[in-house]
Amino acid sequence: MTALWPSIDPTFVRDVETRTPIRFRHGLAGHPLLTLDEIARLAEEMPPASLSAEPAEKPIAAGDAADVAESTDDIGRRIRDVAVNRSWFTLLHVHQVPRYRALVDEVLDGLAEASGMDPADLTRRMGFLFASSPRGVTAAHFDIEHSFCMQLQGTRTLGFGRFADEEEKKREIERYWNGSFGRFHEQPETIAEHVISPGTGCYIPPYTPHWIVNGEETSLSMTVTFFNRDNETESLVQAFNTKFAKTGITPKPFGESPSRDRVKVGAMKAWAAVRRGAAR
Incomplete structure (x- = not known):
């Protein structure tokens, strides 16, 4: 039986140090808290500030267009209808709900044990859930946390890119702290692509440009993140x-x-x- 957390080993510490994306397996697909109906029910419990909706189909390099918001009214029904409504929903900071905080901790504590890291070093732990329509796009961006993207339903292609040079990286980081949230106006050079399906996922290091394109099915995924001392x-x-x-x-x-x-x-x-x- 595959463990809930990413299937990594002590060599993962080196991947963290070098900030190298890796692909892994996990056991979260089919988890009772992570079905479409349970995600919709969770959205109905969460405060409006923790919910985001936007059009599913957008350019990969969407820039500020990635922040074109849709209403989150009647969010539960809309998530249940995600197969047909051409939308992209994010549940932010699901760890604020105790049963999902326990799940985030279980995943990250298991990951720490498998890799030989001290669980206490995995700080500022967060969890996010995503539901998006067929052909939906997660626009190109970077995050500042260590992220584990875990596919629950549907198939998607996760692309990784790189900054053209250190000057571009510096400029984009400055834009991040001034409100861009890491979104790109031009698609970075592609250096790798990984197809992820239920039970697989990828480690996304901090400051790594990436984007995701859905296949012809509804996509459900969970991302858990943490900071360590360095980042x-x-x-x-x-x-x-x-x-x-x-x-x-x-x-x-x-x-x-x-x-x-x-x-x-x-x-x-x-x-x-x-x-x-x-x-x-």
């Missing part, structure tokens, strides 16, 4: 640099000065703590 530090430094650059001063990029990076991380954590205190 959490990287993201905090980048966020600091973006804020600081608005003053007209160009800060040193991440990695050029570890001592300054530590100060920036401390500043961002202190700022976040102040914001949390103000919100109470």
